[in-house]
Amino acid sequence: MDQAGAEAPQQLRPFCCEHSLLSRPDGSACFTQGDTTVLAAVYGPAEVKVSKEIFDKATLDVLLKPKVGLPSVAEKSKEQMIRNTCEATILTALHPRSSITIVLQVIHDSGSLLSCCLNAACMALMDAGLPMRSVFCGVTCVIDSNGEILLDPTTKIEKLRGNVGATQTHNLWLGRRCCQLNQAGSSVPPKRRLLFSRSPSTVLRSNC
Template sequence: MARTDGRKPTDLRELSIVYERLDRVDGAAKFGFGETKSLASVSGPIEVRANLELPSQATLDIHIRPLASISGTDSKALSTTLKGILSPALLLSHHPRTLVQIVGQALCGTGSGSGMGSVGRGWNASLVASVVNASSAALVNASSVPMRGVVCAVAVGRIPSESGLELVLDPSEAEISRLSGGGCFAFLFSAVLPSGTRDAPSGSLLWTNYTTNTPFDEAELKRARELAEGGAREVWKTLKESVGTMDASHATTVRKTKAEPEVMEENASYAEDSDDAKMEI
């Protein structure tokens, strides 16, 4: 089956991570699957209002903003979901009676309407995955909140084909109209998990919203999970490589898709008005 951009079913789009220098936050990062991009910032631990204070751990407060308009029901629901996904990765008990605040912002969505703030349009699975990964990168950038692992997410789509149904990794917005199902998978990668090591951590599935418009069986869900875990591990590798660029202004870590050769290049200067200046690794 030919995908709209020529990728194989197991290929991710180009991954990009930019560590932003935003004012009045402790860490910020932009994450992208191709043109599907999100920005996240982390503040904390900081002083918390009395009505939100927890005596035994920090309060985790997450706000998700669409590309346009104000946050609606879809954005608020995603904020709640993201809180459940990230909480297992954070050691909030180390900073009781404080606040850790994460703000996520969609940077795309014009193609599908997802991320535009339109009620009922929802956020497509790839955009949800980019918000999760941007939040994880921002937490790594802040380094002010202890973490037991890193959460990485990817989307899996289900596309009808001549041989039946085929699962594809990281569907683009151009492919959304062809999907008969799919969802986002979020994994926690940590060396403290069973069989995990510092170089090749184990992955544990934290959350998925995989669903289809026709019945599916356990075998299909298993295949989707395995496909997603392989993609999420590529995200983790890219995030690991990106740590070396955090001190470089506007540096971007980029991992090519499998269909393209990887190159190593250093770029010392970037145009101030460009969001896509890249250091390729």
């Protein structure tokens, strides 16, 4: 599928989600955006190993499995980002001394993989019925040397724009009200924040 944002940088590729595709997990979802597809499964709350037990909240584990081969450093980095996001929204204090595991299987990667994993994880958590402070979603964007924002880039565009030294790739996560651009966990001044409307094809600047 061609990147729709190549001509209209503020458009997202078509996306869809299916729930309860797997019978063994407590919750599952398949999220597709463009040609990028991720299958997510949630297990728990369940019994936890004594070595991982936390007395006042649930232990959260995230496993990201690539399409082929074993997980690399890139997958481990994404696992940490997804874990941090999910841990901030799941009410883990309601299930102390238990385990919650999120398994993400990459079916196909055509770009914006991390945001697709975040969206799949959120849908699977909702399907599992786990208590959450709010729902969340992710959007990947590329900012070029001119400050122009390209939403939802494909793998081809990520590599093409990645060859430009001043280009930056950011992943955004959205809570109830607004989202904040961040790279490697660093905060960004409010003027760089983005507020997304309900329409998936538009993005609005905001100082929320």
